[in-house]
Amino acid sequence: MSDQDITFTIDGVEITAKPGQTIMEAADEAGIYIPRLCDHEGLRHQGGCRVCTVKANGRSVAACTQPAAAGIAVENENTHVNKMRRDLVEMLFHEGNHLCPICEASGNCELQAMAYRLEMVDPTRFPYLEPCRAVDASHPDIALDTNRCISCGRCIRASKDVDGKGVFGYVGRGIHRRVAVNGEDLAHTDADAADHAMSDEVCPVGCIIRKRVGFVTPIGEREFDKGLIGYEIEGKRRG
Amino acid sequence: MAEPRLIEISPVTRVEGHGKVTIHLDRDNNVDEARLHIVEFRGFERFIRGRLLWEVPVIVQRLCGICPVSHHLAAAKAMDVICGVDELPPTAEKMRRLMHYGQVMQSHVLHFFHLSAPDLLFGFGAPAEKRNIFEVIKENPELGRRAVLMRKFGQEIIEATAGKKIHGTGAIPGGINRNLPIETRDAFLKTIADMEEWALDALALARGYSLDHADIVDNFASFPSNFMSIVREGDGALDLYHGNLRALDPQGDVIFDQLEYSRYHEKIVEDVRSWSYMKFPFIRDLGAEKGWYRVGPLARMNTASFIDTPLANEAHKELKAVTGGAPNNAALNNHWARMIEVVHCVEKIRELLHDPDLQGTDLQAKGDRREEGVGVIEAPRGNLIHHYQVDENDQVTYCNLIVSTTHNNDAMNKAVKDVAVKHLSGHEQITEGMLNHVEVAIRAYDPCLSCATHALGQMPLQIELFDADGALVDSRAQAA
């Protein structure tokens, strides 16, 4: 701990943060998991999905963009906060077309895993928007099923900031805003299977698909068969 | 004199579609015509278009809540072809076979104990309250216990090979995504002897019923027909997972044999009739009138030259002896045939469990992409055809499925009419026992609709009588 380090609490546990760190970054280092969907290691913070909402001194903030401040009391795991998060996740299911049993991302999908973590078990209350978008399989190595896209923008940032391309972008406004490729279809972009944007880790759901992989990983050996989402971060603390 | 009237029997279904029976009586209360209407979930062949080829074996399991594994495997076999794989690594082929034998076993056991046993033990005319599995268990608790455990064994085999008891992901184009760990194998080996003993007991029960009630069996929905299934390449043995098509006529003579199933459409035409959503396939060379055929366990017993496992083969010989080797026509003998197949599956499972290939690690083969593929399997209810075309982007452009219930469509209609003529004609009143007879005739074919509605006991039936002008004059319901 250096002189400039600051301390604050998350659910009563004292945490140290380096100057400039967000609440989430400090929490990660301390082995406390704050749920998230649009934020991803190595990518610019966006603060879009609000699944990382915490209460800082009673005020709702996005933990992925809010800088840690000395002395603040952060509430992360409580019924009220988790209910807000669950509502947000539930709405994402309603905006897209998610049929987990037939989705190859099932078991590796962060949206599904978040629903499990947040115990999204009650019958849903929102109307399904049931989009019906054609699969874009024009590219030889990658397919896009945007029925499952949650508009997190991770692919946009990965393509622009890491790959130096611009394969993806937002189109439309308000409720109609969604992610699309900058071209007629994926084959008409400079997308490449080696792009970071196309890697397994960037898309949190089953939207950006590597062709010919499918269900090759058996049930039981998929990412979230190993533990609830956040298990790696929480493991640091226990370990 | 009574007016002509229309009798409707509607099984109210939950999952597999919707079916009803209409019986048209003439002015003398004789059966004029009887039809089985099934509203199938036909949207599927459209829904699958545009999906990616490797998703298909998983997606198709949504087709049927009762035998998803059969669809999973038939689609995977079609996708093997499309991915240019003509021969799977031995571990993959054997894991898939294991999955399939587990599935056929659990499906047949479910059918036998839950759907057939009440009828066989209590008779078709027994009151509705009596004809269900709970009554069977009450009268014969040991039978009930075995039914549960045998079904569980089959389901655990499915789980070990597909990852889940329903909607697993095991079969992938060109192979399988897992092998069988030694510990799992050893757990199965502990109970396999019980399974064999119980399967033989159940077989004895089914055979005993058929032999002791020859009068009922021979006279109930028994009529000559053609039969079709796949049989093993070369020797024509029973093979539930793979082989070539064989069709026999009512005398047992060959109509076609060892036909590669990718050429099924050369021999089978799918007819459409205005009053039904379901197609009526027939054998092209014989024409629509004479070309209808039956598939299923009894059809397989008729088409198979022999069975390559000793206990089932003995049982097969006994069944064949009843008709002196000629095709067996009695629909009720499907129960006997199912139990022969359960014995066969248990024998096959035992054989596979002792095969070290199941612990192999070469799981998936690759090849050069093709545009079209057909996959055929013998599902518990009979022959199942999956046919796809896929474009250069790996998206499905065409899908044609012929499920067992469709193959049997004409036969089921004939069975319903046969029963209706014998049991309903000349009567003024429709009794519950008569309704049961119609239901049992349909159920002997094990169509998905009856199975789905009957899984927990009683098939809810509704009967409605209409006069010549279409006005409802009477109705009778059998509660679920």
Ligand code: SF4
């Ligand atoms: S993307 Fe995730 S949540 Fe959506 S269907 Fe696939 S597994 Fe389910």
Ligand code: SF4
């Ligand atoms: S495609 Fe995937 S990474 Fe891109 S916005 Fe949609 S969900 Fe996020």
Ligand code: FES
């Ligand atoms: S993770 Fe913070 S807003 Fe999405």
